[in-house]
Amino acid sequence: MPAVYLQNVIFSYERNAPLLQIDELLIDEGERVFLYGPSGSGKTTLLGLVAGVLHANKGEVRVLGKDLTRLSSSARDRHRGAEMGYIFQSFNLIPYLSVRENIALSCHVHAKRMKRITASTLDGEILRIASRLDLDGFLNKPVTKLSTGQQQRVAIARAVIGAPRLVIADEPTSSLDRDRQESFLRLLIEVCNEARSTLIFVSHDSSLMSRFERHISVSEINQVVSC
């Protein structure tokens, strides 16, 4: 079963000025995909469509078995929260919650994710993931006290808790220095494999490409020719 399947998709904010037009895109479940392209190529728009924050004007956007174009906006939000983990470039965390609360949040909101945890309790699961990501010592700290590298690792923990079927990482390494990029990427790929999550990794840094089995250039699949 494909994790992501886009067919004849057109997206535009304004009529007659499409930003993204994709004839077909298929990402199989379990794949690790490196998505790249220059800014303006439509990466962000594509991620918005897959995550269900944006609504395609035409075509089919099937993500994890559901056609997002047929879902209401709140159903798309629930689908995203329950089945997807999302990692941003930076500022991934709720500033007024502790590390533990940040990691736990999506399990509190989505029963589906809570059901999929492997430890017997949520606390146990948080501890398991935290020690996996070398975060055990920080669980009760406010997130504002953490370094950028630590914050990004908490972001991984938050994204993968409750084993989402799809993890989307939007330039998660660009705020890290080169040494940390390597270890971050290794950890991310490892925990995604353990959770059997499909990984879509977005970056403009082609040096990270080698770690991924499939590479997709957004500017190649996007039929809209941008300046």
Next chain:
Amino acid sequence: MLVLLRLAFSSLKSRKVTTSLTVFSIALSVLLLVGVDRIRQGAQEGFSGTLSQTDLVVGARGGSLPLLLYAVFHIGTPSNDLSYASYEHFRDHPAVQWTIPFSMGDSHHGYRVIATDDNFYEHYRFHRDRAIQFADGARPEGIFDATIGSEVAQRLGYHVGSKIVLSHGLETVSLLKHADKPFTVVGVLGRTATPVDSAIYITLYGEEALHIDWADGTPPALGEELPAAKIRKEDLHIKEISAFLVRTRSRVDTLLLQREINTYKDEPLTAIIPALTLQELWNLLGYADVALSLVSGAVLVVGLLAMLIALYTALNERRREVAVLRAIGFHARQIFALFVLESTLISAVGVAFGLAAAYGLLWIVRAPVEAHFGIPLMMVGFSSRVSLYACVVLLAGALLGCVPAIRAYRNGLIDGLNAQ
């Protein structure tokens, strides 16, 4: 929903200073609004509770409000006395069930001295049906016997057997003292939470005896005083009293008797129905109430605006937070709810603190206000107006919260997951 509530709570907690300042300003305005209302109702109940089962208050011809104030609440002084003969005439009137005469004009350390007779102990009623009771001792029998209110006993440390010297006039520091004729405390009254507590009661004979050797309002010259021991009740002739209370046999009698007293040929008198005159007082105080409530309302608006500003200015730095919540699967509507919850929480805590402060303060100032200004304040519970204020503040808080919430909602939709 529970998650949202916890989020809202943590979010507010992380901004301690702004949150507590906003809560403080709202609590302050609630305190003012509720305080004004509680004091008004407390005073109203205090005043109304002071006198019960009395149908008419009668004094020399004059304004009805001053008569009620000096005769019942010991505020102000009688401009004229009425003759004892007129009192006797109406005391023995067939429509009258009982009367209580009052004569005033002396004081003791700022406390009023009221001359009355046994009817006071027998018939005086307050707070509907409560009668005068003795904490200690008994009614005055002799000419120089006195009973004292509980406040007097407590403040001045008097008890049964204490000797007190009364002063002529009402000033706290009186130049003319009835030092040659001291009184003995024979009874301490139980607490009534009315002006009775801060008064000293003597007999009409006692009042007469104090001034027996006076001539034309001046004390006797040295050596001309009549010693207290030589005064006997038979020598005393009560000539005047200040006012008297009347209980009639029926409602119809009240109206008829009031008319009869007001048109009494032998002496110009005024009879008032206390409840009606109190109503005049409330109408008078109503303006002050409205003015104070308007000011408190303005303070409330300022408090709520302060909250709006605090929440609105925090919006830009919270754009990232909104994007993260959206990524976790929160709908933009839930983001909206989060912001409304925050403002509602602030107002709720503000209301709670404001109410607690209002009742706490009322409880604290009650005794001093009663002692120093003679205004009886009752501790009053919730009223519909207080609940209304609380609801309005909560509702206004929630509604104002919609302003930043709408912005956050739209940010959430427009930014999606890409706010930087």
